[in-house]
Amino acid sequence: MVKMSSGLLSLKWNHHRSTFLHVLANIRRKESYSDVTLACAGKFYPAHKLVLSTCSEYFEEMFERTQCKHPVIVLKDIGADDLEALLSYMYDGEVNVLQENLSSLIKAAECLKIKGLAVADSDPTDRTKEKKLHPSSGSSINANSNINNSNRDVHRNEKRPVNGSGIKRTNVNSSFSEDVAQPIKRRRPDSRTPLNTSASSEEQEAPVTSNESAAAPEPASPVGEDGNNGGSGGESQPGDDAKSAEASEEANNFLQDLNVDAGVKAEPVEVLDADDLTFDGREDEDAGPDHPGEDLPDFTEEKFSGGEGEDPSLWGGTDETDLFSQPSTSNFGEDDVKKDAAGGDKSGNTSSSMDGIEMRLSCVAACPVTLCMDGLPQPSLSSVRSLSSMANLTHEDTETALSWLPKSYKPEALGVEPNVLQSRTTKLDQDANLSSTLNVRGSAPSDEDSNHKALAGRYLQELPPDSFTIAYVDGQPPEPLADGATSSGNLKGRTYMCNLCEYSTTLFGNLKTHFRQHTKEKPFACSMCDYRARQQSNLKTHMRKHTGEKPYACEFCPYRSSQHSNLKIHRMQHTGERPFACPICLKKFSRHGYFHSHYSLHPEHFQRPCPYCST
DNA sequence: CAGCAGGGGGCGA
DNA sequence: CGCCCCCTGCTGG
The missing domain is CATH 3.30.160.60 (Classic Zinc Finger)
Structure with a gap:
């Protein structure tokens, strides 16, 4: 609270913006207050006119012209993936896209005139004025500041080492975040080109490679043209010269600071104007040390203390559905369990996830839109931050959790506080003595049990293995399933026991349905109202209310x-x-x-x- | 007390 | 997965 000279008190909600973003994400996830539906490639995406019109001149104009309260807009020339990515971009202010998808995404963004991606936008708050008042911090506030960069900012740009994992990264400031963005095609050269140091221009990372530019010459070319060392991102050339080496080292230090509480390994990654920017747009205490993490807690606390309303995407899923919007038809958790049950993806995805985490760390530090080029699904930074907020999480803990944590198993989905997550997996083994129940009732070898659970998860692709316990009638061992074999998961002689309550069933399908009570998943949405059902049959019954059918x-x-x-x-x-x-x-x-x-x-x-x- | 609507488990295909 | 069933809570007469 600031007392102004006039005697008025200025009440400032410090986390207003981050809260808004967080709430917006929840509203989107819950599909609450939806007043427009986007139809694309056979899928329907509930959305909000306010958001769409804010982020897109195309939609803005469209909504101005239509009086329909809940229009359904059919997008014919846009791919579902691109639309989902753009929705994430509009709602979250950032999105991860695969490199090969960038061109189509930009094309879609241009079709829809998405601000910050295809259409130049301007800072509605006109922060340039503030900059004049606070020149030392101005560069931290918006992207335009990068254009009129201070030497320090330029130095930052110089210090963008390329990660050693071959991951290409790019950051594009977003209009949706605090930062004022320019469209990619315009902004990239501006923001990346220091005005006073030509050498640094050459040393800047070019996250978008030349082949990407070739793939999408119109939108991507300008992105890549500033990166005449464009391949550096993918080819890992952090030590091209001493300057780069120094920059790399500093970036590492920065990341280590950033990762102290994240519990993830530090690796050279692109570091944008991390400590020049704060998430909530506060002016950066420029004199402060390079501890972006000190700026982040405001962000993390605000964003991850949401409890029940937590955005599932904040919780470390490693599948793309975590990152992109989820239409009503989505079957969440599936990919997670696929990876988990198959086992083979586990290690690989874990390391990839960690790469992604690092990338996201840098991005969030800079608070721009992120176009991730590493070609792998990225867990959100928030998962890292959330996990990191738990006491005593080791790197391995975090890595393990992120590697298998499915959406259906996220703390908020389970109705527990996020900081309970650490103990949750442990609890699964202890809860209600179900593990011991297994021994008593089934006396099956534990490895057989886990094997069968894995099989069940493999074929039903729904539940994480630790979410349930199997009891075997008469100690009957599980029947091995050959690769490629199919099974409904309903195998004779087994009782599937939920590890989160007393429920048990002999039918795995029942367990799957039952588990939605714990995850609070209601995948079946009514097209006529806000009703959602856990079981399709319930939705069918519900629909009779709208149709008047009384059979x-x-x-x-x-x-x-x-x-x-x-x-x-x-x-x-x-x-x-x-x-x-x-x-x-x-x-x-x-x-x-x-x-x-x-x-x-x-x-x-x-x-x-x-x-x-x-x- | 009747009607209505929703939640959730069982089970056959 | 789809259908069936049972149960429950709410509402209004």
Whole structure:
């Protein structure tokens, strides 16, 4: 709070912007308040006019011209992947794209006139004025500042070592973040070209390679043209000269600082104007040391303390669906478990993920839009930050968690606080003594158990192996499944026990459905209202409410019902059936609930539990 | 108490 | 996966 000269008090919400982004991500994830639907390649993407019109002149104009409250916009010439990426870009202010997808993405962005990608945007707050007032910090605030860079900023640019893993990276400032962005085609040369140091220009990383430029000459070319050492990103030439080596070392130091609490390994990566920029747009304390991580907590705390409303994408999924929008048809967790169950991807993806993490670290430090060129799904930085916020997480812990953590198994999905995640996996082995239950009930070898769980996960591709326990009737060992064999996962002699509650079933499909209660996943969305269901059949029943369909007719009267069970209840009026009889007064009731209400009035019910539910 | 709607488990294909 | 079923909670008469 700042007391102004006029006597007015200026109340500033420090984390207003980050909170907005966070809430926006949640709203998008939950598909709340959706007032427009984008149809693309057979998929439907609920969205918000406000966001779309904010980020796209195309949509802005479109919405101005239509009076429809909830238009469905069919995008014919845009790929679903590109649209999902653009939606992520618009909602999150950043997106990761594969290098080979960049050209089509830019093309799509141009079609839709996406600000910051295809259309120049300007800073609505006109921070250049602030810059004049605070020249020392101005360069940290927006991308334009890069154009009029200070020597320090230029130096930063010089210090962009190329990672040693062959990953190509690029950063493009976003209009959606604090930073004011220019379209890629314009901004890249500006932001990357120091005004006073030609040498540094040559040393700058060129994240977009020449072949990329060839693939997408229009949008990408300008991106790459500043990077006349464009291959450096992919070819790892951090030590081209002493300057680069020095820059690399400094970047490493920077990253190590950044990674101290992230629990991830530090590796030379591109470091943008990390400590020149703060996430929430606060002016950087320029005199401060190069500890971007000190700036980050504001961001991380705000972004990851969301509890239930946490954006699932914040939680370390390694599949692309974590990073891009998820249409209603998405089947989350699938890829995760595929990787996990298959096992083969595990190590590889883990290391790749870590690379991605590092990349994201640098990006978030700089707070631009990120175009990731490493060709691998990237976990979000937030996963790292979130994990890192947990006490005593080692690098291996983080790596392991990130490598297999599926969306369906994220803390917020499980209804637990994020910082419980560390113990969650442990809890899985301990919870409700289910592991010991396994031994008691099944006495199957643990390796066989894990093998079968892996198989179940492999073929059902839904649940992480540690989410359930299998009990074997008579100690029957699991049947080995040959590669390529198919199985419904419903194998005889097995009881699948949920490790998060007391539920057990002999049918793995039931477990899969059941587990959605823990993940709070409701993958079946009603197209007519906000209703979502965990089971498709429930959605089907729900849809009858909209269609008015009542397929179940009473044979005694005109009554019709949308649900058979309701007809059955109704029919009791005609048949006089009263299945629930009070054992005390012998009064009969048609429903258990009615009986129960009645029964609870009897003083004797304390001594005699309900004969129908034992409560 | 009846109607309605939603949640969730069982089970056959 | 789709269908069936049961159960439950809410609402209004």
